[in-house]
Amino acid sequence: MSKNTEFVKFDKVDKSYDGKVLVVKDLNLNISEGEFITMLGPSGSGKTTCLMMLAGFETPTNGEIYLDSNPISNIPPHKRGIGMVFQNYALFPHMTVYENLAFPLRVRKVQKDEIDKKVDKALSMVSLSGFESRMPAQLSGGQQQRVAVARALVFDPAVVLMDEPLGALDKNLRESMQYEIKHIHENIGVTVVYVTHDQGEALTMSNRIAVFNDGKVQQLSSPDKLYEEPVNSFVAEFIGENNTFGGEVTDISKDVCKVKLQNGEILANPVSVTSKGDKTTVSIRPERALINPKDKMDNNQTGKIEEVIYHGDHTRVRLDLLGNKEFILKVPNSSNELDLKLGNEIKVGWNSQDARALDPK
Amino acid sequence: MSSETKQILTTDGIPLEISLKKAERKNKIKAFLLVAPLLLFLIITYIFPIGEMFTRSIDDKMITNMLPKTFKSMETWDGKELPSEEVFASFLSDFKILVEKKEHGKLAQRLNKEKNGFNTITKKLFRQVKRNKIDETQSIKEQIMKVHKRWRNVEYWQAIKRTAPPYTSAKYLKAMDMYLNEDNKITQVSEDRRIHRILWLRTVEVAFFVTVFCFLMGYPIAHLLATLPMKYSNLLMICVLLPFWTSLLVRTASWMILLQQQGVVNDFFVMIGLVADDNRPEMMYNKVGTYVAMTQILLPFMVLPLYSVMKTISPSLMRAGKSLGGTPFVAFWKVYFPLTIPGIGAGCLLVFILAIGYYITPALVGGASGTLISNQIAYHMKTTLDWSFASAMGLMLLGGVLVIYWLYNKLVGVDNIKLG
Numbered sequence: 164m165s166k167n168t169e170f171v172k173f174d175k176v177d178k179s180y181d182g183k184v185l186v187v188k189d190l191n192l193n194i195s196e197g198e199f200i201t202m203l204g205p206s207g208s209g210k211t212t213c214l215m216m217l218a219g220f221e222t223p224t225n226g227e228i229y230l231d232s233n234p235i236s237n238i239p240p241h242k243r244g245i246g247m248v249f250q251n252y253a254l255f256p257h258m259t260v261y262e263n264l265a266f267p268l269r270v271r272k273v274q275k276d277e278i279d280k281k282v283d284k285a286l287s288m289v290s291l292s293g294f295e296s297r298m299p300a301q302l303s304g305g306q307q308q309r310v311a312v313a314r315a316l317v318f319d320p321a322v323v324l325m326d327e328p329l330g331a332l333d334k335n336l337r338e339s340m341q342y343e344i345k346h347i348h349e350n351i352g353v354t355v356v357y358v359t360h361d362q363g364e365a366l367t368m369s370n371r372i373a374v375f376n377d378g379k380v381q382q383l384s385s386p387d388k389l390y391e392e393p394v395n396s397f398v399a400e401f402i403g404e405n406n407t408f409g410g411e412v413t414d415i416s417k418d419v420c421k422v423k424l425q426n427g428e429i430l431a432n433p434v435s436v437t438s439k440g441d442k443t444t445v446s447i448r449p450e451r452a453l454i455n456p457k458d459k460m461d462n463n464q465t466g467k468i469e470e471v472i473y474h475g476d477h478t479r480v481r482l483d484l485l486g487n488k489e490f491i492l493k494v495p496n497s498s499n500e501l502d503l504k505l506g507n508e509i510k511v512g513w514n515s516q517d518a519r520a521l522d523p524k
Numbered sequence: 525m526s527s528e529t530k531q532i533l534t535t536d537g538i539p540l541e542i543s544l545k546k547a548e549r550k551n552k553i554k555a556f557l558l559v560a561p562l563l564l565f566l567i568i569t570y571i572f573p574i575g576e577m578f579t580r581s582i583d584d585k586m587i588t589n590m591l592p593k594t595f596k597s598m599e600t601w602d603g604k605e606l607p608s609e610e611v612f613a614s615f616l617s618d619f620k621i622l623v624e625k626k627e628h629g630k631l632a633q634r635l636n637k638e639k640n641g642f643n644t645i646t647k648k649l650f651r652q653v654k655r656n657k658i659d660e661t662q663s664i665k666e667q668i669m670k671v672h673k674r675w676r677n678v679e680y681w682q683a684i685k686r687t688a689p690p691y692t693s694a695k696y697l698k699a700m701d702m703y704l705n706e707d708n709k710i711t712q713v714s715e716d717r718r719i720h721r722i723l724w725l726r727t728v729e730v731a732f733f734v735t736v737f738c739f740l741m742g743y744p745i746a747h748l749l750a751t752l753p754m755k756y757s758n759l760l761m762i763c764v765l766l767p768f769w770t771s772l773l774v775r776t777a778s779w780m781i782l783l784q785q786q787g788v789v790n791d792f793f794v795m796i797g798l799v800a801d802d803n804r805p806e807m808m809y810n811k812v813g814t815y816v817a818m819t820q821i822l823l824p825f826m827v828l829p830l831y832s833v834m835k836t837i838s839p840s841l842m843r844a845g846k847s848l849g850g851t852p853f854v855a856f857w858k859v860y861f862p863l864t865i866p867g868i869g870a871g872c873l874l875v876f877i878l879a880i881g882y883y884i885t886p887a888l889v890g891g892a893s894g895t896l897i898s899n900q901i902a903y904h905m906k907t908t909l910d911w912s913f914a915s916a917m918g919l920m921l922l923g924g925v926l927v928i929y930w931l932y933n934k935l936v937g938v939d940n941i942k943l944g
Binding site for chain 2: 218219220239240241242243244245246247249250251253254255256257266267270271314315318324
C-alpha cells in the first residue's frame with residue numbers, strides 16, 4: 164500500500180500578523196500519511212503559527228495548505244476534522260472525562276452506544292479506564308494530558324496536532340509520556356504534527372523533524388540525520404552539543420577541505436562551502452572527538468584541560484583547543500585510566516568526516 | 525481511631541495540639557485585631573440600625589404608655605358590650621394626665637388612625653375635662669357617654685383595646701394594602717386604595733427587566749473586554765467605568781436631556797422621520813425612562829463580574845471546542861457559556877439587588893408610572909414622617925433581597941458566585 168506522501172502540504176505559505184514582519188516565510192512542507200513529524204525551533208520561530216494555520220485558527224497571508232489534496236484555507240476549523248492537543252490541555256473544566264471525550268462525537272451526532280464504545284476504547288488506549296466520571300480538576304497533570312490526547316483521537320481524525328503538549332509536566336512524566344504518545348502513534352497510525360522546543364522530545368518521538376528558525380524550515384530530516392549531518396550551523400547549534408571553529412577555506416576537494424583557523428589548520432568535510440576563500444564554521448560533535456585516539460585520525464591536536472564536570476555516566480571536559488576555550492569533550496565513565504586534571508595537556512583527535520564545514524555564523 | 529491513640533508530644537514534652545494552638549494564638553489575635561475596626565463599623569452602621577428599624581417598625585408603645593390604667597382595666601373586658609364603669613374611670617384619669625402633659629392631641633391622632641372619628645370626640649372630651657365639667661362623684665361612664673354619641677358606640681372602645689399591645693404588625697400589613705379589622709382578621713383595603721402592592725410588583729418587574737437588559741448588553745461587552753488586546757480593552761474598560769466617575773445625578777440629568785419630549789433622541793427620531801413632530805413619544809416620566817436610565821447606570825455592575833470571570837477562561841478552550849468539531853455556536857454554548865455562569869450569577873444578583881432598592885433615578889425620570897417602592901419609602905421618611913411605616917417597608921425590601929439570595933443559593937449555589 165503506497166502512502167500519500169503529500170497528505171498535508173504547505174505550499175509557499177507566508178504569514179504575517181502586522182504586515183511588516185513575516186513570521187513564516189515561503190514554507191513548503193510535505194507530510195506523508197501516518198507520519199510523526201515534529202516542528203522544532205526556538206520560541207518565535209514560527210512553528211506554532213504553522214500549526215495554528217493547519218488547525219484553522221490562523222489564515223495564511225499567502226500560499227495554500229492542502230489536506231489530502233484539498234485546499235483548506237477556506238474551511239473553518241470545526242469542519243477540518245483535525246484533532247488537536249493544546250499546550251495547557253484545554254480540557255473543559257465543567258465536564259467529566261466522559262463528557263470531554265464524548266464532546267467531539269456528540270457534535271457529530273454519533274449514536275449513544277457508539278459514543279460509549281469509542282470513549283471506552285480511547286480511554287483504555289491511554290490507560291485511564293474507570294476515570295469516566297472524574298472531573299478534570301481531580302486528575303493529575305499527566306492524567307489530564309492523557310485525557311487531552313484521548314479526546315483529540317476519539318473521533319478518528321486524519322491528522323492530530325500537538326502543541327507542546329508535555330511542556331507543563333515534570334521531567335520523568337514527560338519522558339514516559341513521550342514513549343506513550345509514540346506508541347499510540349505506532350498503534351493507530353494517525354498522522355501527527357507535533358510542535359516542541361525541546362530537542363530531546365523531538366529526537367525520541369519523530370519520524371522526521373522540521374527545524375524552524377526565523378520563519379523558515381532550516382532542515383527537514385530524520386532525527387539521526389539531523390543530529391549527525393546538520394546542514395547549517397543553526398541546526399548544528401540547536402540540536403545537541405557542538406564545538407565550533409570559525410575559519411576560512413584554503414583548499415577544497417570533493418570530500419575534504421582545509422580550513423585555516425586563527426591559530427592552526429584542520430581538515431573538514433565541506434558541507435556548505437564550495438570554493439577557496441569561503442568563510443566557514445566547522446562543527447564537531449563532542450562525542451566524535453576522542454582523547455588519545457588509538458586509531459589514526461585526520462586531525463590530531465593538543466588541548467589544555469580548563470574544566471572537568473562529573474555527570475555520572477560521563478564526564479564533561481572543557482578544553483582550550485586551537486584558541487577555542489569552549490571545546491567540550493564527553494568522556495564515558497568506563498575510561499577511568501585517563502588522567503583528567505585541570506591544566507593537563509591531552510591529545511585529541513577526530514576524523515575530517517565528522518568536522519562539518521558549514522555556513523559561517 | 526480509638527481514644528487510646530497516643531498523644532503526640534513535641535520535643536519539649538508539650539502535647540502537639542496545645543503547642544500548635546499556642547503558636548497560632550498570636551496570629552489569630554492579630555487577624556482579629558485587623559478585622560476588628562470593620563466589625564465594629566459594621567455593627568454600628570449596619571446591624572444596630574437594622575435592629576433599630578425593626579423595633580421602630582413594630583413599635584406601638586406610645587399609646588400603651590399613654591393609657592396604662594385603661595389597658596389594665598380592659599384586660600377583663602370581653603369586648604362585646606360597652607366596658608364597665610371601671611374602664612371609663614381609668615380612661616378618664618389617664619386622659620387627665622395627658623391633658624396636663626398636653627399630649628392629648630397625639631392620642632387623638634393615634635386613635636384616629638385606628639378608627640376614623642376619634643379626633644372629634646377626643647376634642648370634645650378634652651373641652652369637658654378642661655372646664656372641669658366631669659364630676660368624679662357621679663358615674664363617669666354616664667358622663668363620658670354624654671360627651672358624644674360615639675363614646676356610646678362599642679366599636680370605638682374596641683378600637684382602643686386593639687391598640688393595647690406594645691407591638692403591632694399593622695405597618696407590615698399596610699405595606700401590603702391590608703389591615704386588621706374589628707374582628708382581628710387580616711383584610712384587604714378597598715380596591716381603589718391598593719397602591720403598595722402595585723409598587724412592589726412594579727419594583728420587582730423593573731429590577732427583573734433591568735437585570736435582563738444589563739445582561740443582554742453587558743455579556744458581549746465583557747466578552748470583548750476579556751478577549752481584546754490590552755491597549756483596546758483598556759480603552760473600552762474606561763468607557764465602561766466612565767459612568768462610575770460621574771455623579772449619579774449628572775448621569776440621570778443627562779438622560780433627562782436625552783429622553784424628554786423635546787430632547788435629543790426625540791429630535792433625532794423626528795429628523796429621520798420615524799415619528800411625526802406633533803406626535804413625539806414620551807420616553808421620560810414613565811417606565812421607559814426608568815428602564816433606560818437604570819440599565820445604563822447599573823451596567824458596570826454586570827460587566828465587571830462577568831469580565832473577571834471571562835478573563836480566567838483560556839481562549840484555547842473555545843479553540844479546543846472548535847477543533848473537536850463544534851460549530852462556533854456549539855463551542856460557545858457548550859463550553860464558554862457554562863463557564864461564565866458564576867459571573868452571570870454574580871452580575872445578575874448584584875444588579876437585581878441594587879435595582880430593587882433604587883431610588884434617585886426613578887424619582888427623577890420615573891414620573892408617576894415609574895416610581896418604585898423605594899420612592900414610597902422616601903416619601904414616608906420625608907413627607908408624612910411615618911418612620912415606622914418606612915422602616916417596615918425597608919425591612920420588607922431587605923427580607924425580599926435575602927429571599928432572593930436564598931433562592932439563588934438553592935438554584936445556583938453561592939460558592940458559584942465569582943466577583944473577581
